[in-house]
Amino acid sequence: MLEIAVVVFLITVPSVITFQPIWIGDSFSEKSFLSPLQNDLLWETCGVQKESKHKEFPWAVSFTVDGVNRLGGSIISPYHILTAAHGFVTTIGARGSLCMDRDLKHPNSSVYRSIEFLRETRKVAYGGKCIRGFTEEYPNDTRCNKPDVIHNKIRSVLVDGDFAASNCTSGHDWAIVEVEQRIQFGKDVQPICLPRPNMYYTRSLTVPGWGRSYIFNESGPLIHEIPMRVDRDCRRPWSDRLPADANDYVCATSMDIYNYSAPRTCHGDSGGGLEYRDDFGRAILIAITSFGTRGCPSNMLARFTRVDVYLDLICKYTGVCYY
Numbered sequence: 001m002l003e004i005a006v007v008v009f010l011i012t013v014p015s016v017i018t019f020q021p022i023w024i025g026d027s028f029s030e031k032s033f034l035s036p037l038q039n040d041l042l043w044e045t046c047g048v049q050k051e052s053k054h055k056e057f058p059w060a061v062s063f064t065v066d067g068v069n070r071l072g073g074s075i076i077s078p079y080h081i082l083t084a085a086h087g088f089v090t091t092i093g094a095r096g097s098l099c100m101d102r103d104l105k106h107p108n109s110s111v112y113r114s115i116e117f118l119r120e121t122r123k124v125a126y127g128g129k130c131i132r133g134f135t136e137e138y139p140n141d142t143r144c145n146k147p148d149v150i151h152n153k154i155r156s157v158l159v160d161g162d163f164a165a166s167n168c169t170s171g172h173d174w175a176i177v178e179v180e181q182r183i184q185f186g187k188d189v190q191p192i193c194l195p196r197p198n199m200y201y202t203r204s205l206t207v208p209g210w211g212r213s214y215i216f217n218e219s220g221p222l223i224h225e226i227p228m229r230v231d232r233d234c235r236r237p238w239s240d241r242l243p244a245d246a247n248d249y250v251c252a253t254s255m256d257i258y259n260y261s262a263p264r265t266c267h268g269d270s271g272g273g274l275e276y277r278d279d280f281g282r283a284i285l286i287a288i289t290s291f292g293t294r295g296c297p298s299n300m301l302a303r304f305t306r307v308d309v310y311l312d313l314i315c316k317y318t319g320v321c322y323y
Contacts, residue, residue: 013213019313025115028156028178033080034319039091042077043322045185047193047283053308057208058198059283060223061273062125063087063154067132067147069210069219073177073270075126075191075287078184078200080318081177082307083271084288085159088112088175111164118154124179125149127189131210144221150189153177157316165202169258171246173290174305176318192273192283196323201276201286203230205252208275211268215296219268226263227234228274228302230251240320242294250274250287250304257299263290266296274304 012197034042049056061073061081073083089111089279125131128148134140156178162174183189195201207226212219224248234251244251252274265272274287287304307314 013294019163020165021317022159022161022164023156024118024159025114025154025156028079028158028176028317032077032318034077034180034321039320039322040078042191043193046076046191046322048190049281049283050187050190055225055277057207057225057283058127058188059285060126060208062131062149062210062223063271064096064123064125064131065121067135067137069087069223069268070122070132072126072209072211072269072289074273074275074288075189075318076183076194076285076314077191077318079110080244080320081179082273082285082288082314083175083177084290084305085173085175086291087271088118088157088159089164089168093223112157112159115154116155118157122154124152124154124177126152126183128305129223130221131223138218139220141220141222147221147240152183153231154178155180164215167243169243171248171305174248174288174307174310176314192275193282194311194314194320194323195276195286197308197311199284199308201284204228204255205230205274205276205286207265207269207289209265210267211270211272212266212296213263214267224263226269227255228265229255231301234301234303237293237297237299239297240294241302242291244301244302244303246303248306248309249290250306252302252304253300254298260298262298264296264298264300265292265302291292 007220059075063071071087073081126194127150130144133146157175160172254262256262273285290303293300
């Protein structure tokens with residue numbers, strides 16, 4: 001078994017953060033904004049899994065299309081999910097560009113998908129491990145006889161305008177989703193904790209999700225756990241020409257970059273949380289899965305959007321302010 005040395009990091013927050021709010025749909029409803037009392041209750045329950053000897057992820061979210069995972073996310077309140085902004089853009093570019101700012105033939109077109117499209121095609125799945133049952137079209141799993149998730153719908157999405165303004169390559173890859181129906185917390189559904197500003201965490205972190213285990217395979221129906229090793233120097237393989245120096249990046253690799261079958265993030269894991277478990281087993285959302293090397297090689301340097309950079313903005317727009 002691989003022995004992992006525990007290394008602790010202190011990551012400082014940049015002093016200046018710009019933000020250009022863009023709404024997909026209406027602005028968040030007043031009923032979804034948390035009160036001080038709700039913050040107290042949220043802090044008491046966040047990041048705690050109930051009565052299990054195995055690591056569970058009751059805050060993990062899959063945005064699905066016909067039962068197939070397309071984007072991950074993390075529940076942070078009874079109405080809000082943190083995820084990646086690039087999951088809502090209309091065009092994913094090639095040759096080093098993550099997306100196009102807009103359709104050049106139609107300068108007035110939006111970089112983001114419409115709220116009508118999202119409500120019609122995307123389901124918000126959480127509260128279970130299996131997002132679909134057996135099907136002839138997509139990969140199956142013997143442990144998934146039928147889906148055990150709860151479904152909700154997207155009401156609105158808040159994205160950072162600076163993400164598209166920089167052609168989606170210079171950070172700001174984060175978004176907040178408000179769901180239509182209140183998320184009911186219980187044994188199988190819990191929020192994850194937000195990180196403290198400038199908090200310490202170990203080098204070994206975890207990404208839960210329903211993404212692909214191999215670039216040429218469609219994602220399976222069962223959630224899986226991806227252990228990741230933080231690389232504070234963001235050392236890229238020679239084939240990686242994408243940026244690695246944005247102020248809000250955390251970089252990480254698979255635990256064994258020389259093992260082709262080592263678990264690592266891949267398509268569909270975007271938006272999922274890079275989480276840390278503290279000494280009490282409480283889960284803390286350190287960052288949001290953003291992007292990595294094309295083809296998901298074992299030596300891929302994955303980039304994640306730091307959550308602590310945006311704590312004030314999350315507080316402002318959702319009321320999740322327990323720090």
